[in-house]
Amino acid sequence: MTGTGIGASLKRVEDHRFLTGNGHYTDDINRPGQSHAWILRSPHAHARIKGIDTSKAAAADGVIAILTGADMAADGVGGLPCGWQIHNKDGSPMAEPAHPPLAVEKVRHVGDQVAIVIAETRDAARDASELIAVDYEVLDAAVDMDTALSGKTLVHDDVPNNRCFDWEIGDKAAVDDAFAKADRVVSIDLSNNRLIPNAMEPRAAVSEYDRTTGQYTLYTTTQNPHVIRLLMGAFVLQIPEHKLRIVAQDVGGGFGSKIFHYAEEAILTWAAAKVNRPIKWTAERTESFMTDAHGRDHVTHADLALDADGKFLGLRVSTKANLGAYLSTFGSSVPTYLYATLLAGVYTTPAIYAEVQTVFTNTVPVDAYRGAGRPECTYLLERLVTKAAREMGIDPVELRQKNMIQPDMYPYQTPVALQYDCGNPPATFESALKASDYAGFEARRAAAEKNGKLRGIGISTYVEACGIAPSAVAGALGARAGLYESAQVRVHPTGSVTVYTGTHSHGQGHETTFAQLVSESFGIPAENVEISHGDTDQVQFGMGTYGSRSLAVGGPAILKACNKIIDKAKKIAAHIMEADVADIEFKDGKFTVAGTDKEMAFGEISLAAYVPHNYPIEEIEPGLDENAFYDPLNFSFPGGAHICEVEVDPETGDIEVVNFTAVDDVGRVVNPMIVEGQVHGGLAQGVGQAILEGCVYDGDGQLLTGSYMDYTMPRADDLPSFSVATQGVMGASNPLEVKGVGEVGAIGSPPAVINAILDALAPLGVEDISMPATPNRVWQAIQASSVRQAAE
Amino acid sequence: MPTVSMTVNGKSVSADVEPRTLLVQYLREHLGLTGTHVGCDTSQCGACVVHMNGESLKSCTILAAQAEGADVTTIEGLADGDTLHPMQEAFRENHGLQCGFCTPGMVMSALDLVQKNPNPTEKDVREWLEGNLCRCTGYHNIVKSILAGAEALRG
Numbered sequence: 043m044t045g046t047g048i049g050a051s052l053k054r055v056e057d058h059r060f061l062t063g064n065g066h067y068t069d070d071i072n073r074p075g076q077s078h079a080w081i082l083r084s085p086h087a088h089a090r091i092k093g094i095d096t097s098k099a100a101a102a103d104g105v106i107a108i109l110t111g112a113d114m115a116a117d118g119v120g121g122l123p124c125g126w127q128i129h130n131k132d133g134s135p136m137a138e139p140a141h142p143p144l145a146v147e148k149v150r151h152v153g154d155q156v157a158i159v160i161a162e163t164r165d166a167a168r169d170a171s172e173l174i175a176v177d178y179e180v181l182d183a184a185v186d187m188d189t190a191l192s193g194k195t196l197v198h199d200d201v202p203n204n205r206c207f208d209w210e211i212g213d214k215a216a217v218d219d220a221f222a223k224a225d226r227v228v229s230i231d232l233s234n235n236r237l238i239p240n241a242m243e244p245r246a247a248v249s250e251y252d253r254t255t256g257q258y259t260l261y262t263t264t265q266n267p268h269v270i271r272l273l274m275g276a277f278v279l280q281i282p283e284h285k286l287r288i289v290a291q292d293v294g295g296g297f298g299s300k301i302f303h304y305a306e307e308a309i310l311t312w313a314a315a316k317v318n319r320p321i322k323w324t325a326e327r328t329e330s331f332m333t334d335a336h337g338r339d340h341v342t343h344a345d346l347a348l349d350a351d352g353k354f355l356g357l358r359v360s361t362k363a364n365l366g367a368y369l370s371t372f373g374s375s376v377p378t379y380l381y382a383t384l385l386a387g388v389y390t391t392p393a394i395y396a397e398v399q400t401v402f403t404n405t406v407p408v409d410a411y412r413g414a415g416r417p418e419c420t421y422l423l424e425r426l427v428t429k430a431a432r433e434m435g436i437d438p439v440e441l442r443q444k445n446m447i448q449p450d451m452y453p454y455q456t457p458v459a460l461q462y463d464c465g466n467p468p469a470t471f472e473s474a475l476k477a478s479d480y481a482g483f484e485a486r487r488a489a490a491e492k493n494g495k496l497r498g499i500g501i502s503t504y505v506e507a508c509g510i511a512p513s514a515v516a517g518a519l520g521a522r523a524g525l526y527e528s529a530q531v532r533v534h535p536t537g538s539v540t541v542y543t544g545t546h547s548h549g550q551g552h553e554t555t556f557a558q559l560v561s562e563s564f565g566i567p568a569e570n571v572e573i574s575h576g577d578t579d580q581v582q583f584g585m586g587t588y589g590s591r592s593l594a595v596g597g598p599a600i601l602k603a604c605n606k607i608i609d610k611a612k613k614i615a616a617h618i619m620e621a622d623v624a625d626i627e628f629k630d631g632k633f634t635v636a637g638t639d640k641e642m643a644f645g646e647i648s649l650a651a652y653v654p655h656n657y658p659i660e661e662i663e664p665g666l667d668e669n670a671f672y673d674p675l676n677f678s679f680p681g682g683a684h685i686c687e688v689e690v691d692p693e694t695g696d697i698e699v700v701n702f703t704a705v706d707d708v709g710r711v712v713n714p715m716i717v718e719g720q721v722h723g724g725l726a727q728g729v730g731q732a733i734l735e736g737c738v739y740d741g742d743g744q745l746l747t748g749s750y751m752d753y754t755m756p757r758a759d760d761l762p763s764f765s766v767a768t769q770g771v772m773g774a775s776n777p778l779e780v781k782g783v784g785e786v787g788a789i790g791s792p793p794a795v796i797n798a799i800l801d802a803l804a805p806l807g808v809e810d811i812s813m814p815a816t817p818n819r820v821w822q823a824i825q826a827s828s829v830r831q832a833a834e
Numbered sequence: 835m836p837t838v839s840m841t842v843n844g845k846s847v848s849a850d851v852e853p854r855t856l857l858v859q860y861l862r863e864h865l866g867l868t869g870t871h872v873g874c875d876t877s878q879c880g881a882c883v884v885h886m887n888g889e890s891l892k893s894c895t896i897l898a899a900q901a902e903g904a905d906v907t908t909i910e911g912l913a914d915g916d917t918l919h920p921m922q923e924a925f926r927e928n929h930g931l932q933c934g935f936c937t938p939g940m941v942m943s944a945l946d947l948v949q950k951n952p953n954p955t956e957k958d959v960r961e962w963l964e965g966n967l968c969r970c971t972g973y974h975n976i977v978k979s980i981l982a983g984a985e986a987l988r989g
Contacts, residue, residue: 053926060934061922063869063909067935070868165852242873242881242935242969294871294935295969327874549933549970719929719975726972750878750967758963758973763956787972 043630046569047562051715055553055568059292066291068246068263073320076248077106079310080167081323082157082174083332084149087183087404087743088195091147091176094157099173104166107317108174109309110157111144119143119312122303122368123277125269126375127520128207131397136207139198139402141368143278143305143312149178150197150367151404152745153332155305160317164324183404183743187341187362190403197367197402204402206365206374211382212395212458217347220356220393224347228430234418235813236339236364236737237730238331238753239411241548243294245334246324249310253318259287260311265296265546266586269523271578273303273371279312283578286311290576293548297727298410299334300548301588302371306333331748336737337411339364340377340418346391346426352436354389354445359396359422366407373409374400379459379519380415380507380589386456387423388467388503388681389445394457404743410588412727413788416506421813424502424793428800432809438501438797439475443468446503452773460507462679464773470705471503473769474683478703486687495689497700498802502794505681508782509594511674526673527591528583529599531560531607533666535652537645538570541603544584545596546575549723550784551716552592558712559597559778563604564644565631582669590782593712594678598776602670610662611647617658618642618650676775680782682706684725684790686798692806695821697733697799703765704790709774709781717783721766724787730756731788732795736814754814805829838898842867843911851898857891858882860898861908869909869938873967880966883939884908890946892965909938912945921945921983930979932970940966944980948987956981 046052059065096108122141129135140146144155157174161167184190184197184204193203221227248261258281264270267288274288275281293300310321325333340363347356363377382396427445431438447454449466456462475481483499490497510516513524530542539560545552557571574580585591608628615633616623625636634641650657651666687701704721711717734754738746747753772779792813799815800808807829811819838855839848842865849864861867861884870893873881882893885907912919918926921941931937940963947954947962954962959980960973968976 054929056934057926057931058918060931060937061909061918061925061941062913063867063938065869065934067868067871069872070862165854240969242879242933242967243871244873292934295933297969324872327876327879551932715929719932719971722972722974723932723970724972726974727969749876750874751876755967755969756972757967758960758977759957761960761973763977764972764974 044561044565044567046567047558048710048712050558050713052554052558052568052713054551055557056551067243067294068248068261069324071248071261073248073250076320076322077160077162077317078164078167079321079323080159080164080171081155081306082159082171084145084152084154084156086149086178086180087152087185088181089149089178090181091145091149092179093177095175096157099159099170102170102173104162105170106160106162106319108157108159109313109316111142111146114142114144114312115146120278122305122308123273124369124374125371125522127522128209128374128378130207131210136374137201138369139201143308151406152743153329153406154367155309158309158313160313160321185404185739185741185743187364187401187403190401197404201402206369206400206402208399209378210397213393214395216393217356217358217395221347221358224355225350226348226434227345228348228426228433229345230426230429231343232422232425233812234338234340234421235731237337237411237735238737238747239297239299239334239337240330240755241295241297241299244325244327244330245300245304245306247307247310248320248322249314250320251314251318256285257287258285258311258314259289260307261289262307263293263300264290265293265300265548265588267546267576267578268544268584269586270303270307274308274311278308288578290546296548297412298337298414298588302335302409327750328748331753332406332745335370335407335409336366337408338418339408342422344422344426346430348430352434352441352444354391356393357385357391359385361396361398363398363400364403364405364408365400366403366405368407370407370409373407376410376415381419383458383460384416384419384505384507385423385458387420388447388505390447392457405739412724413785414589416785417789417792420502420504420789421793425796428797442471442501442503460677462505463676463775464771465505465679465681465707466771467503467681470681470707470769471683473767474685474703474705477705477765477767478685478701480685490689496692496802497687497689498798498800500686500794500797500801501683502790502797503683504790505679506782506786506789507677507679508590508785509674509678510589510591511595511677513673523585525585526671527585527596527599528669528671529596529603530582530669531600531603533607533648535649537566537648539564540572540574541600542574542581543596543600544581544586545592546587550587550592550720555593555713555716556600559600560604563601565629566644590784593780594776594782595672595674597778597780599670599672601777602672603668606668606670607666610666613658613662614647614650615642618656674776678709678774678776678781680706680708680786682786682790684794686794688795688798688802690799690802690820692824695817695824697815697817697820699729699762699795702762704787705767705769706786707771707781708768708783708786709770710772710779711768711770712780717768718766720783721787722764724785725764725791726756726761728788728791729761729795732792732813733815734760836899838902840901840904840906842906843908853899855898856894857896857898857901858893861893867908867910871935871938873935878967880939880943881936883942883966885942885946890943909941920986924983924986925979928975928979928982930971930975936966936968940968940976944983947980948984952984952988954984
C-alpha cells in the first residue's frame with residue numbers, strides 16, 4: 043500500500059511553488075520583444091460611436107499601433123460566439139445579436155472595448171489612450187430588466203423588447219391541476235442579487251505570433267484552454283487548431299468567470315500578428331469589475347401548492363434573468379438548464395412548471411458564477427419552503443422531512459427532465475441537524491436575548507446537478523459542444539507517470555488529487571506521478587474545468603486510460619513470466635501469476651515496454667502510453683443540508699454569522715483535506731452573497747460597485763470557522779462514484795443564512811429581506827416591521 | 835530616469851525607473867520577483883504585502899523611490915533553500931492556500947502579526963487579516979495555518 047491513493051489527505055504538490063513565490067501566473071510571463079496593451083473602454087452604458095480620432099494618440103511617445111473595431115471588421119474578424127442555443131416556447135431559436143470584440147457602431151455597457159493601444163510600456167499605452175477622442179452620441183440606457191422589456195430603448199437594434207428568449211420547462215397543465223386541487227397556496231417574490239466574481243488574479247493575456255511559421259500563441263487566464271482555442275480559432279479569428287496554441291499555466295482562481303471566451307483574448311491574438319510583436323495585457327481590478335462576466339441577477343415569482351397536511355402538490359415559477367449587454371459564452375444555459383431543471387430540489391413535488399424570460403440590458407454580460415443557476419434555484423426553493431412552513435404553522439424541519447425523496451426512491455425521475463441517480467437527503471439532513479445541535483437552539487436563542495441579541499437559525503437543503511452529461515443529451519438541449527473529458531496516461535520507461543488532463547486546475551489541487559487516482563490504480567506512490575494541464579500543445583484535447591466536472595468527468599477518463607495501461611501491461615507480464623494473460627493478477631503495483639510465486643513490479647513491466655527485447659511484439663506495440671475519452675452516463679448529483687445561526691443586533695442591524703454547519707454528500711472522497719477546503723470556499727461565497735455582496739448600477743448604467751472600496755468582499759472577520767462534514771452515498775453514474783464538490787458550498791448556503799436572519803427577526807414581524815441583507819437593510823426592515831410600528 | 839537602490843532579500847539591487855514606478859512594479863518588473871502579486875488598484879486586497887524595514891507593507895501603496903535605501907523582504911526571501919519557513923510550512927500543512935494568488939501576501943502579513951503578537955487568538959488573526967482578501971479558502975484554513983504557524987514559531 044502506498045498510503046497516497048484514494049482517501050488520503052495528501053498535502054498538495056502545488057503548494058511549494060505557490061508558497062515560495064514561484065507560481066507562473068499569466069502576468070508573470072514576459073516574452074522577448076514584448077509590447078504592452080491598454081484597452082480603451084466605454085465610459086457610457088449605451089452610446090453610438092460617431093467617430094474615433096486616434097491621430098494624437100498615435101503620435102504619442104512609445105506608441106506602436108492603435109486598432110479599433112473598424113480595423114477588426116476590415117480583417118473579417120467574427121463575433122464572439124455563444125456556446126448554448128436555447129429555444130423559445132414557440133420553438134424558434136433565441137436571439138443571437140452580434141458581439142464584436144471591439145465595439146462597432148455602438149457601445150453597450152460601461153467597460154465595452156473601444157480600441158486597443160499597443161505601446162512599448164503599459165504606462166505609455168495608457169497615457170496614449172487618454173489622447174484618443176471618441177465622438178459618442180449618448181443613448182438612453184436599459185439598465186433594469188423591466189425598462190429593457192418595455193422596449194423603449196434597444197440594446198441591440200435587431201432584438202425587439204430586448205428579449206433574448208422566452209423559455210419553458212415542465213407540464214403546465216399538470217401544474218394547473220395541482221393548484222386546482224390544493225388546500226393551500228404559498229407565494230413568494232424574490233430577487234437573486236447580481237454578483238461580481240472577483241477571482242483574486244485579474245484576467246491577463248500575452249499573445250505572440252511567429253511570422254515564419256504562422257503560429258499563434260496565447261497565454262491567458264482561462265479555465266478551459268481547448269475551448270478557447272476552438273471558439274476563438276474557429277469562430278472569431280479563423281485560425282486552424284494546429285496554428286494556435288493556448289497556454290494557461292497557473293491561474294489564480296476562476297469561479298466560472300474565466301470559462302468564457304473574452305474579447306481581449308481575440309483582440310490580443312489578432313493584434314500580435316498586426317504588429318508582429320508579442321503583446322501583454324493585464325486587467326486592473328476596475329476592469330475586472332467592468333468586464334468579467336457577472337453572476338446571478340434573477341427576479342422571480344413562484345407559487346407552491348400544498349395539501350392540508352403540507353404535502354407539496356405543484357410548483358409554478360416565473361423568472362426574469364438578466365443577460366447583460368451580450369450573450370456570454372454560456373450565459374443562455376445558466377438561467378435555463380442549470381436552473382429550472384433543479385426545481386424539484388430534494389422534494390417529491392409531482393408537478394413543476396417554470397418559464398424564464400432572459401433580457402438584454404446595458405450592463406456587463408452575465409454568465410456562470412460558482413453554482414451557476416443552481417444557487418438561484420436553491421435560494422428560491424428553500425425560501426419558499428420556509429415561508430410555507432411559517433404560514434402553515436408547521437415546523438420547517440418536519441415540512442421538509444414530509445416531502446423529501448427517500449433513499450429507496452432512487453433513481454428518482456423529477457418532473458423537470460433530470461433523473462437523480464443516487465442520494466439520501468433524509469440522512470444528510472439528519473446529520474446536519476445533529477451536528478448543528480438544532481435541538482438545543484432555543485437555549486442559545488434565550489442566552490443571546492439576555493445579551494440584547496436576536497438569534498435565529500436557518501435551514502437549507504439542496505441537490506446539485508454537475509458534471510453536465512452525457513454529450514448527446516446536452517446536445518439535444520442546445521449545447522454546441524461535447525461534454526466529455528480526455529486523459530493521456532504516459533508511463534515512462536522507469537515506471538514514473540505523466541498524466542495529461544483536459545481539465546484545468548486554478549486552485550482545486552488537481553496535481554494532487556489526480557496523482558492519487560493514479561497512485562491507487564497503479565499502486566505506485568503519488569510522488570511518481572506528474573499531472574500536466576493547461577497547454578493545448580501538450581494536452582490532446584479537453585473541455586476544461588467548470589460546473590464541478592473535473593473529478594466526476596476528468597477523473598474517470600484518467601481511470602479509463604490507467605485501465606488500458608494495466609491491460610497492456612498484463613500482456614507484457616504474461617509473455618515475460620510465460621503465463622496465460624488470464625492468470626495475471628495486478629495488485630499493489632505488482633503483476634503476479636495466480637497460484638505461483640512469480641511476480642514483476644510495475645516499473646519492470648514499464649522498462650520491458652520500452653526495451654522490448656523479450657516482448658510479445660507480434661501481438662502488441664512497444665511503449666506504455668494510452669489515451670482515453672470519457673463521456674458520462676449522467677450528471678452527478680451532490681446534495682446536502684446547510685444550517686446557519688446568526689445573531690442580529692436590533693439596534694444597529696448588524697449581523698454576525700455565529701455558526702455554520704454543512705453536511706454534504708459528494709460521493710467518494712479522494713482527498714478529504716481538499717474537499718473540505720472546497721466546501722469552505724463555497725460557503726464563504728454563499729455567505730458573501732447573502733449578507734455582503736451586491737452589484738449596483740445607477741439609472742444611467744454606471745457601475746457604482748466598481749472597486750473593493752464599494753463592493754463588499756467577504757473578509758476574514760466577516761466569517762466564522764465552518765463545521766463541515768461529508769456523508770457520501772455511493773452509486774454515482776461514474777466508475778469512481780464521485781460527485782462534484784466545487785460549488786456545493788455556494789449553492790446551499792445563501793438560503794440558510796437568509797432563513798436564519800428571518801427567524802431572528804420573526805418576533806418583530808419581519809417577513810422578508812433581500813440579499814445582501816446588509817445592516818442597513820436589516821435595520822430598515824426592523825424599523826418598518828409591523829410589530830414595531832404597532833408598539834409605537 | 836532616477837536610479838533607485840535598496841536591499842531586497844539580502845541582496846543590494848539598483849534600477850533606473852520612471853518616477854511613478856510603484857514598489858510592487860519595481861519588484862515584479864525590474865527585479866523579476868513575481869511572487870509579489872497585484873490583485874487590485876485600490877490597496878485593498880493585500881496580495882502585494884512585503885516587509886520593509888521589518889514591517890509589513892502593501893507594496894502598491896508606495897513609490898519605489900520612497901523605498902530608496904530600505905531593507906525589503908519578499909515571499910521569495912523566506913525559505914531556506916528547499917526548507918520552507920515555519921509559516922510557509924504551516925500553510926502547506928493546513929491547506930491554507932488554493933489558487934495561491936493571495937498566498938504571498940497572506941504569509942507576509944501573518945509573519946508581521948506574529949512578530950507583534952506571538953500568541954494570537956482566532957479573533958486576533960481574523961481582525962489582522964482585514965487588509966488581505968482571499969476568494970478561495972473562506973479564510974477557514976488560512977486562520978488555522980496562521981495559528982499553527984504562530985505556535986511553531988513560539989517553539
